[in-house]
Amino acid sequence: MITAKALHKSYGDKVAVDDLSFEVRPGMVTGFLGPNGAGKSTTMRLMLDLDHGGGETLFDGRRFSAIRHPMREIGAVLEAKAFHPTRSARDHLRMLAAGSGIRAARADEVLEFVGLAEVKRKKPKDFSLGMAQRLGLAQALLGDPPTLILDEPANGLDPHGIHWLRDVLSSLAAEGRTIFVSSHLLSEMSLMADELVVIGRGTMIYNGDVQGFVRQFTQSTVLVRSSQADRLAAVLREVDGVAVEARPGDVLRVSGVDVDAVGELAFHNNIMVRELTTQTASLETAFITATAAAEEYVAHQLTGGAA
């Protein structure tokens, strides 16, 4: 269990992390989500006592700096390419293993596990970003730690690699580990996470399960198809708070009412319905709604006149 309490960090006048508190529970993957510049990396550095700031983070009741063999307790990767410049991938891991009292053979095991066995004698500086991410994960797993903290581990992975990572993280979580992974991409997170901590401009926007996030930040609509769509639209528009949008193909998109009520109204008014479904907005829509006001970097229209 990770307990982050009142984390805070300012750079001059700029507040990067603003009184952030949350818990990360074992046995599941918790996604740490926020737009670019929201404060995810800064939060992770604060959690690992790599940065000075306010608040504290406890890992099963202890601060990171108080843990004797951190690699055996917390596998953390904050930068994908932070490897020794001249050593091979294998030697890099063996060196780290030796420093933490981990047997040397473990380096080969984790390299095999992340799919880098064939390139283990190559230098990481020649690795692609995706290979570096795999090596980062190997490094995090070296001490077989019960807790993993990974900053943007899917960055640079191809779709196949992202699915692989999802399977790896969920099987590691199923073993009872505590897993905290950041991303600025909802599409990745929706594949990987069970729980979410969503931040914007350093403050908490949402903490809870993925479905709850969608429920809180999206409105589901009802799609109904009927050859008497005009009549049904008129009936629905008489209900308070209901909005109806006519779509091509005798379809109505209805909001402000649930699917049961639409079915009942149609039945009582003798209107034949051929299709009736609830449409829930995607996680991507929920993310954009939730973080719109908190976006750090907003693109603006380019006005001409370069010459």
Ligand SMILES: Nc1ncnc2c1ncn2[C@@H]1O[C@H](COP(=O)(O)OP(=O)(O)OP(=O)(O)O)[C@@H](O)[C@H]1O
């Ligand atoms: N060393 C620094 N000096 C000044 N400002 C900084 C420094 N590091 C981060 N910041 C600012 O703090 C805020 C949070 O940055 P951080 O890198 O933690 O965000 P992030 O959520 O990890 O972003 P991204 O998804 O783009 O990696 C940003 O506005 C950033 O510009």
